[in-house]
Amino acid sequence: MNTLNLKINEHFAGKVVRKDLTKLVKGNAIVPTYVLEYLLGQYCATDDEDTIKEGVETVKNIIAKHFVHRDESQIIKSTIREKGSHRIIDKVAVQLNDRQDRYEASFANLGLNRVPIADAIIKEHQKLLSSGVWCILTLGYFPSDERDHTPWMVESLKPIQVSNVDVQEYKDVRQHFEKEEWMDVLLQSIGLNPQEFTFRSKLLQLTRLVPFVENNYNLIELGPKGTGKSHIYSEMSPHGILISGGEVSKAKLFVNNSSGEIGLVGYWDVVAYDEFAGKTKRVDRGLVDIMKNYMANKSFSRGTQVYGASASMVFVGNTDHSVAYMMKHSDLFEALPKDYYDTAFLDRMHGYLPGWEVQKLRNEMFTSEYGFIVDYLAEILKNLRKEDRTHDYTKFFELSSTITTRDKTSIAKTFAGLIKVIYPDDNYTESDAKEILDFAIENRKRVKDQLRKMDETFEEVDFSYVSIATGENFEITTLEDVENKVVPVQKKVEAVNNEDFKNVGEFKLELEPGQKIIRDNQSGISYDNLFGAYLLNATDIKITDPYVRLPYQLRNFMELAKLISEKKDPDNDVKLHLITSNNEDYIENAKDAFEQMRYSLESMGIIFSYEFDDFIHDRSIEMNNGWKIILGRGLDIWQKTGGWYDINEYVQERRICKASEITFLEISN
Structure with missing residues (x-):
């Protein structure tokens, strides 16, 4: 085990568990993690491998015998009837039946309703009266010839939670x-x-x-x-x-x-x-x-x-x-x-x-x-929760007088909560407190900044504070403000690396239809100097390339996406759609890669989508700014590099090309 694991087990023996064990015991049980770890804590709260193995098997048996799967509820009911009582794990909710003056339980997975439950159990566990609590309980079966008699009865019950x-x-x-x-x-x-x-x-x-x-x-x-x-x-x-x-x-x-x-x-x-x-x-x-x-x-x-x-x-x-x-x-x-x-x-x-x-x-x-x-x-x-730490920041800092009472309360509660989580022993320095206070202020400032955008009657607030010890003043800005405050404006576009495409103005690049020939082993070529200028002002881009599946092909596509992010208007989203083909050997990896791309690109203002079409052959980039680029070889224009430790892997212009042709067509929108 690593040093931290040894330290945890040394100081919190019996209160820690290896986190991969829940997967081993869960199976197809639809049950919260805290229920499983409650059981694991009874048998596997140790670093001894033999004990863990035995404990995992024990918990698996408990889940198998006592956890109620909805599709096996009738089997469990039959077991209870045959044995007279049986221990189960289920989610229990209770309601008061005022007509019969008794509390009645319902079971989420077992499917039973209106099962009598003792008043004493409810007094001890009042949360049962809400939307349901996971419990370990013994359910009994007592048949009778009496009219309206319910044979089911909760004999004992314990909510799944650690006590004391x-x-x-x-x-x-x-x-x-x-x-x-x-x-x-x-x-x-x-x-x-x-x-x-x-x-x-x-x-x-x-x-x-x-x-x-x-x-x-x-x-x-x-x-x-x-x-x-x-x-x-x-x-x-x-x-x-x-x-x-x-x-x-x-x-x-x-x-x-x-x-x-x-x-x-x-x-x-x-x-x-x-x-x-x-x-x-x-x-x-x-x-x-x-x-x-x-x-x-x-x-x-x-x-x-x-x-x-x-x-x-x-x-x-x-x-x-x-x-x-x-x-x-x-x-x-x-x-x-x-x-x-x-x-x-x-x-x-x-x-x-x-x-x-x-x-x-x-x-x-x-x-x-x-x-x-x-x-x-x-x-x-x-x-x-019983402890009040909302004034603890005042030991070190004084908030700006322009910050409203509601803002101060918000900042203080976030600060107090994080202090309880990270420094429950109340032992931290001014530097530690500053990290937490900065973060707390930022999360409240994010709220207030948006309220001011929504309603101009909200006054501007100076979210700053002063160190009592040094008198130094600190101003807080949200990270998204830092990233979006100064929006770079691309006033000049580099000329395409071809004498047919010339930069004819400081602020404008006139583009023409034509063709670019790339020779075998040619270097100095990048997506930017090939067609970067043609991406300007495009907000809807469709890429058709049947071969985007292998790692280096996925890399090529992401490099193009990076270029699109650099050429797009920072204030507007761009839709990027890929049409490609695949086969059984690669499709799952490709799907995983594309889903990660979707998430990654969204943060850059690129809305990425994709589809598979096994009948495509042409390779192109089609945009809603009036241009279509025919890619002779698709995006795969470079020969293989030496791998991670080859600088060519990271610099397109240093890579050696394959022979290919790029054609630029004007199209009507």
Whole structure:
């Protein structure tokens, strides 16, 4: 084991587990990670390989014998009937049957409803009254001839969650780890490989834990698909619940006026809304008003009764455009449904996590090293919710007087949450605090900057602060502002490396139809000096090339995409569509590569799509700016290089060409 794994096992013996084990035991069980790791924690919380092997087999047997698969529910029911009782693992929700004055349980996978459950169990585990809790329970079967008798009975029940964690021990042991080590432990605990993440990328991931550790924290994250935005809220804690944005209602969320039942915010620490974005989604306007009041005042009402709650709200969804496009033409909230596109509602957000900075999760980004059993970590975070660290930044810094009370509260809550996550022992330097404060301010500034774009009545705020020790003033700017503030304007285009194509003006390049002949072994050729100028002003580009499948061919295509990104207007997206062919030997690898390209290029304002057509032969680039380029050999114009350590691999002009012809045609749009 590496040094960090040894250190984790030494200081947190019995509380850590190897993160690849969940895959070994999960099989086809549709069950959250924290349920599996709860079981693994009982049998595999060790670094002894023999014990781990035995433990994995034990957990596999438990899953096989006791986990209820929906398609095997009748077999389980029969087993319970034959044995009289049987232990099962299922998701249980409870409702009060006021006609018969009893509580009744329903089972998500077993399919049973209206099963009597004792009052004592409900008093001990009130969260059962919400949308359901994963439990280990013994279900009994007692047949009777009595009318309306239900033969099923819950004999005993235990929610799947660790109890009696020692928070002080957790804090004390934290002191044995350096900051970077501790952040890596946390990343491994949520299943990620820290070697694949920069410090800022780690902060982005760990900010997703803040709602679990900070009461009434409101977080929004919008970005591309596939970055794991919703995963942590559904898999990593029994104290959080993930619901579809389309399933939200006043009764489900706050209180049912008919039955008087309290909704999700009364039972859960974190309520996360998945697929929150979508301009055309229909929303209950009354719900938005209740949410605004709750997010601001930590309370909601039913008639004259006012209820308080501490649930944090998280909103995750997908963006429709690149950041550059949104910064120029709209705002970073543009993808939200109309009724949530409300400045009063959005002003309640304590932080806006830039989802476009989070990398798409690839295989190498998951870890097989040791981390906390997620249920143990979840209980620690829940206990840390009791602590108030919102004024801790004032030990070192003073925020600008222009920052409003709501802004200060937002910054303080993000700061406090990250301090609890990264420095639970409260042992950190001014430099450490500055890293967290800068990030906290940036996430609130991102909200405020967009509100000012949406509503000019929001005043400009100076998001700066002063070091109490040195008097030094620090100004904070969001990363997307840094990247998009100064937009480079290409005033001059380099002439094509051919005397037939001449640069006839400082600001304009007149292009003509014609042909370029490339000879065998010729060098000094690049996509840019061949046809870079012809890409200008194109916003819709179709590339037809039957051979884009091997690694070097995929490299060629990405180099062309890079050139397109350099020639495009930074303020506008470009559609790039590839038509190619493939065969069974390469198609899966090609699909994987194209999906990664799709994600990567989106961040540069290039909307990439592709299709396979086995009947194409021609090779061309067709654009909506009036030009079509016929590629004699397609994009594959170079001979093989010496590989990674050959400079020719990285510099097109140094590569040796194959003989080919490039033809430039004017077409009508």
